[in-house]
Amino acid sequence: MRRINMTRCDSRRNGSRIIMTKRVVTLAHYYTQPEIQQMADKVGDSLELSLFAREAEADTIVFAGVRFMAETAKILNPAATVILPDAGSTCSLVTQTDIVALKRWRDSHPDHVHVAYINSSAEHKALSDWIVTSRNVDDIIAHLIGEGKKVMFSPDRNMGAYLNYQYGYDMPLWSAVCEVxxxxxxxxxxxxxxxxxxxxxxxxxxxxxxxxxxxxxxxxxxxxxxxxxxxxxxxxxxxxxxxxxxxxxxxxxxxxxxxxxxxAPIYAGCQCNSCPYMKMNTVEAVRRAQQGEGLVIDYLSPEAIEAARKPVERMLEFSRRYTL
Known part of the structure; x- marks a missing residue:
């Protein structure tokens, strides 16, 4: 876990020194614990938090969510330091996707537009033409198919199967699932x-x-x-x-x-379905992240950020024009 220096100079005087505390913005997904949400500057779903991160005038973004969300914040706001409170906060849709196999799958459908769910790694996004969230996936895919395009969908098999069933699509689907x-x-x-x-x-x-x-x-x-x-x-x-x-x-x-x-139950009598990765965002971990300790999303190269940013920006522009 890396710790960063959270202070630098500004116009606040302390004797002969001028001190600034960096502006830290904390984002929390709806699936985090209530105590975490109460610590956040913004609580929302993936689309809301992506839009907020993109426009946030922050030196540091603490993202109480999972890693792909923090990576998306860095992709959209590369000048900010983005910190994930717990390095273990991943997502089964990411861990079940082998990037080499995904590239082969994408290349096997050269005439298709690759639409990827935002619950994906930065590498996955870079192999995509469009990114979607669960809020705008219906509209974006309908738009693309309405233009006569063939669409392939990854990584969530269940979401893709529902879209194929609901609208009569015949999209090739990747085969990962949210374990929750x-x-x-x-x-x-x-x-x-x-x-x-x-x-x-x-x-x-x-x-x-x-x-x-x-x-x-x-x-x-x-x-x-x-x-x-x-x-x-x-x-x-x-x-x-x-x-x-x-x-x-x-x-x-x-x-x-x-x-x-x-x-809803997962088996008879059980209403107890939580995401173990979201719950890694404890009060203590978020507080440490606000002080600069946690997983700093500094491993994405400028080229990787740019490649992943393009399909995300297509989604955000579409959402601004058509759905928000």
């Missing part, structure tokens, strides 16, 4: 739904398996699910099952304390 969302189980879900005496609803993140997504009343991004809950106008006694990482239930509960919100 992939645990949601159709049989356990049916058992839970049948056990509710009154009305029940299911909303789900598109990283979940297709049999679960087929039953969902709403499929969308983390922010999309949060907005769905905020706008819910049904009977507050209804039970709303949420098929995503349990961190978002904190934000949903704050927004709608009147609702019966439950995480």
């Amino acid at each position: 969302h992939d645990k949601f189980n159709e049989a356990a879900l049916n058992e839970a739904l049948n056990a509710v005496p009154g009305a029940s609803h299911l909303i789900a993140h598109p990283e979940s398996p297709l049999p679960v997504l087929k039953q969902a009343e709403y499929v969308g991004s983390t922010s999309g699910m949060l907005n769905w809950v905020k706008q819910y106008e049904g009977n507050p006694k209804d039970v709303i099952f949420v098929a995503t990482e349990d961190g978002i239930l904190y934000n949903m509960g704050l927004a709608r304390p009147d609702l019966d919100l439950r995480q």
Whole structure:
């Protein structure tokens, strides 16, 4: 874990010396613990945090999330020092993707546009034509296919399978999954739904398996699910099952304390599905990162940053023009 010097000179005087404390901005994903979110300057999903990181006038960005998110912040704001509180905060979509094999797969479809989910490494992004998030993936792929382009999708097999099913696409898919969302189980879900005496609803993140997504009343991004809950106008006694990482239930509960919100089960009786990598962002680790200790994202060359930046910028420009 590397420690950096967090002070330099500015206009604040201390005797004969002029001292500056670097501006540190802390970002936190919805899947981090409530205590971490309360320490953050901005809480959001991948798209919101990417946009915020790009425009942040910060010397240092502490990213309470996972490594690909911190890398994305560095790609979009290379002048800032970006620190991940715990070097172990990775993502199964990254660890399940061999970059050499990915390049061979991409090269085997030379007439396709390679669209990659933002849950991917900087090397993965550099092999992509477009980056998408769960919030804008539907719109961007529909836009590309509407232009007559062939599309291949990586790395999330579940998300790609849902898009193929929902819209009749025939996209070649990479075969990695989010180990958290992939645990949601159709049989356990049916058992839970049948056990509710009154009305029940299911909303789900598109990283979940297709049999679960087929039953969902709403499929969308983390922010999309949060907005769905905020706008819910049904009977507050209804039970709303949420098929995503349990961190978002904190934000949903704050927004709608009147609702019966439950995480969808991963097997009979278990509503206990957390991302172990997000939970590595402890209060102590974030505090240390705010003081300059943690994994500094300084290993990306300028050439790697530029190659990864282009598909991310395409996404951000599309989002500004069409969806935000």
